[in-house]
Every structure is written in C-alpha cells, then in structure tokens.
Amino acid sequence: VTAQIIDGRKIAEKLKADVAEEIGLLRAEGASCCLATIGVGDDYAAKAYQRRLRRISDELEVTCNQIALPESTTQDELLAVVDHLNRDPAVNGILLLRPLPRHIEEAEVFAALSPVKDIEALHPQNAGLLALGVPRYVPSTAASVFHVLDTWVDETGEERDAFYQRSRIVVVGRSNNVGKPAVSLAYERRAAVLSIEEWTSRDNRLGSHTRRADVLIVATGVPGLIRAEHVRSGAVVLDVGINPIRDRDSGVIRMVGDVAFEEVAARARAITPVPGGIGPVTDVWLLRNTATAVRNQQMGDLR
Ligand code: NDP
Secondary structure, three states: OOOEEOOHHHHHHHHHHHHHHHHHHHHHOOOOOEEEEEEEOOOHHHHHHHHHHHHHHHHHOOEEEEEEEOOOOOHHHHHHHHHHHHHOOOOOEEEEOOOOOOOOOHHHHHHHOOHHHOOOOOOHHHHHHHHOOOOOOOOHHHHHHHHHHHHHHHHHOOOHHHHHHOOEEEEEOOOOOOHHHHHHHHHHOOOEEEEEOOHHHOOOOHHHHHOOOOEEEEOOOOOOOEOHHHOOOOOEEEEOOOEEEEOOOOOOEEEEOOEOHHHHHOOOOEEOOOOOOHHHHHHHHHHHHHHHHHHHHHOOOOO
C-alpha cells in the first residue's frame, strides 16, 4: 500500500468535539435537541446506521427518537408519520432512512417534510437552496466527503482554493442524497466536475471518465466497482460505499466499500477506508445539522 490512508474516525472525533460544544451551548440556553429517524422495512445497512446514530446521540446527549415502520407501510401512513413529526415542537430534525420500499413515492414524502426539520435537504426548497449555493442544510454524507477532503488538503499544506481550482473532481453515483449534493459542493469549490452514473459507465466507459480524476468520489452501492485500472496514479479517492457482505464460510457480515481498497491504495495518493472513512464523519454531521435546526427554529424559521 502506497497511499496515505485517511483516518475518518480521527476527523470525526474532532468534529464531534465541536458539535458537543454547540449542543452544550444550546443546553445552557435551555434548548433541547431532538432528532427523529424514520426507517421503513428491514434494510441491514439502514438498521446499522440507526444503531450508530443511537450511540452517538447518547454520547452527545441528543434525544434520538427512532421510528421503525414495517415494509408494508403505505404512502399515506408514512405521510401521516411525517406530518406528526413536522407538528411536534419537541422534534428538531427528521431523518428519513433509505432505501424506502419500492411502493413508496420518495419525492412526495420529501416534499411533505417540514423544510426547517429536513436536515438532509431532500425537500425541494432545501435541495434548490443547495443547488443555488445557499444551503439551509448541507446533506450529511456529501458534507462529510468534503469535510474529509478539506481536512486532508489542509494537512498537505496546500491552499484549499489552489487545490480545488487545479483539480478535476469525478463523482461516480448520482443519487439525490449523495452524488448530486456532492456535485453541488464541488461546484462551490470551483473545481472542474464530472458526474457519472450507471448509464455513462456502461460499455467499459467507466475508466475513461474516472482516470481523469484528481479527486475520485464513489457512491454507487456496488462493492468493489472501482479497481486499480479505473484510477489515475496519484489521485485522491473517497469511498462512500457501505455494503454489507456475508462471508460464505463463517456467515459473518462485514462492510466493504465501492472501491477495491488494496489495489487502488497501491496507485492512489490518499484513500478513505471502509469502515473508518466517510461513515463516522457522516454520523456526526447529521447531529451537527440537528443542532443547526434547533438554531434555525430559535430564530423563527418554523416552516
Ligand atoms: P443509490 O442506489 O441511491 O444511488 C446509486 C448511484 O450509483 C446511482 O446514481 C446509480 O446510477 C449509480 N450507479 C450504480 N451502478 C453504477 C455503475 N456500475 N457505474 C456508475 N454508477 C453506478 O445509492 P446511495 O447514493 O444512497 O448510496 C451509495 C452508497 O453509499 C451505498 O453503498 C450506501 O450504503 C453508501 N452510503 C454511505 C453513507 C456514508 O455515510 N458513508 C451514507 C449514504 C450512503 P443510476 O442513477 O443510473 O441508477
């Protein structure tokens, strides 16, 4: 392995200290901080994410109200739960866990979220503000990718502006919750940006795009999609994927990324591991957004 392995846990710890301070200030002012999560169905990764959020919320003394709904939940039932949380003055932030069952019309549920409680910026108003470069909330995963990258750049000693302006950033995966917000954040930093999804990567076209990247951000949910042949020597690789893989012999489930770590690490300048890369930072960022929601609500932003 020649790449520098970026320690996401260390970056998360530092961020957590800052967020704990902000939450402490809120508490001193008599304000409580409450995150509500809604999970529909039985997705393994979503359940694991909820467990991590429970742990970190307890640590930061944030109330974490986790609502688990069955796979059979109808659109109307889900909308009723969202409406209830929107109206509950004790709830500051709402996280809708993905994936949602196929019969749920995601866009309608996103539009039903109270914009001020929509800490993942999925409501059209928040998604629009983010695309315009004036976000109310920056979605936690994309925010974490760039927090990790900013931190790494700072540690190299290069000026952030200079780094981004000379860099081509390629984002593989274009979901509303990760890929698209990541592209918006790359625009904001005035990098050259290329966005790739499944269609654009067909017929062996993936490598012709990704090999142009100085910074490669991968969020596809396809374990090991990015191989050494897809990466330019000296690139910085940020692996967002968290994919549960069951070991055939032992039956034990472990998490792997979208990047074939060992072989890509042999080519890259720096790389985030899975686990221990982007994930731990994302968890903290969500609570940071919850604290921001409390402040927004204090300031009379009550939509
Ligand atoms: P989605 O399934 O919503 O989106 C996946 C995206 O990847 C789509 O745009 C899809 O293209 C694209 N894609 C799929 N296959 C390929 C391919 N072969 N080549 C290029 N693009 C492809 O997933 P999410 O964005 O929600 O999550 C992605 C990964 O990130 C998952 O492993 C998830 O568990 C993980 N994750 C990690 C987080 C963290 O904190 N580290 C937080 C959130 C997610 P198309 O649009 O054509 O379908």
